[in-house]
Amino acid sequence: MKKKTTLFNIKDLVVYFFVAGTGAAVQIVTGSFFRNYTEYSTSVSLGYIVSAFVGFVLTKMFAFDARNTSKTKREMIKFGIVVIISYAITVGFATLTLNLFHSVNPNNYIIAIPFSWTPKKFNEINVTEATSTLVGMGFSFVSNFILHKTFTFRSTGFYDRAKAALNLGKN
Numbered sequence: 001m002k003k004k005t006t007l008f009n010i011k012d013l014v015v016y017f018f019v020a021g022t023g024a025a026v027q028i029v030t031g032s033f034f035r036n037y038t039e040y041s042t043s044v045s046l047g048y049i050v051s052a053f054v055g056f057v058l059t060k061m062f063a064f065d066a067r068n069t070s071k072t073k074r075e076m077i078k079f080g081i082v083v084i085i086s087y088a089i090t091v092g093f094a095t096l097t098l099n100l101f102h103s104v105n106p107n108n109y110i111i112a113i114p115f116s117w118t119p120k121k122f123n124e125i126n127v128t129e130a131t132s133t134l135v136g137m138g139f140s141f142v143s144n145f146i147l148h149k150t151f152t153f154r155s156t157g158f159y160d161r162a163k164a165a166l167n168l169g170k171n
Contacts, residue, residue: 016145019058024137027051031133035126044094044133045087052083059148078152085147086140094136101128 031047038046056079060072108128 012149013145015062016059016148019055019062020141020144022058023051023055024141026054027137028130028133032130035129040098040129040132041091041095044091044136047133048087048090052087055079055083059152075152079148082144082147082152086144089143090136090140092136093139094132097135098129098132101132 027047027050029047030050031043034046035043037043056076059079060075108126111125111127113123113125
């Protein structure tokens with residue numbers, strides 16, 4: 001008999017918080033790197049894409065007891081669907097927040113970092129953009145937890161129905 005779990009049990013929430021925190025760190029570092037070469041929305045997008053790959057591996061291994069399942073292919077597809085939804089949430093809320101900040105004050109708040117061994121463009125933190133990114137990531141954290149717990153790493157029948165509808169079954 002399969003044990004029933006609640007949506008917000010403390011163990012899953014704590015483990016997911018650390019897994020998502022690692023993904024968030026990857027997203028921030030990667031996005032910050034790309035921000036030196038691209039505009040804001042593109043850098044947030046690129047950071048998100050890189051962190052999605054890290055997120056799948058860590059979520060499968062450590063969150064929701066999915067490490068030993070034999071359904072990795074279907075979990076990857078379902079994870080990809082959640083990533084698309086989460087991407088829209090992350091970039092949408094980050095951009096909306098940045099626009100709201102700029103409507104109040106069109107200037108960015110910048111903090112200089114005194115590292116003499118790095119190029120000048122790497123020595124500043126745009127606090128306005130970083131805060132906007134964190135807001136987008138916060139909204140996405142909540143939706144991701146719920147979707148991964150109830151959809152990605154749970155047998156819902158969605159994958160089998162989609163496979164049948166697309167005639168991708170074994171011939």
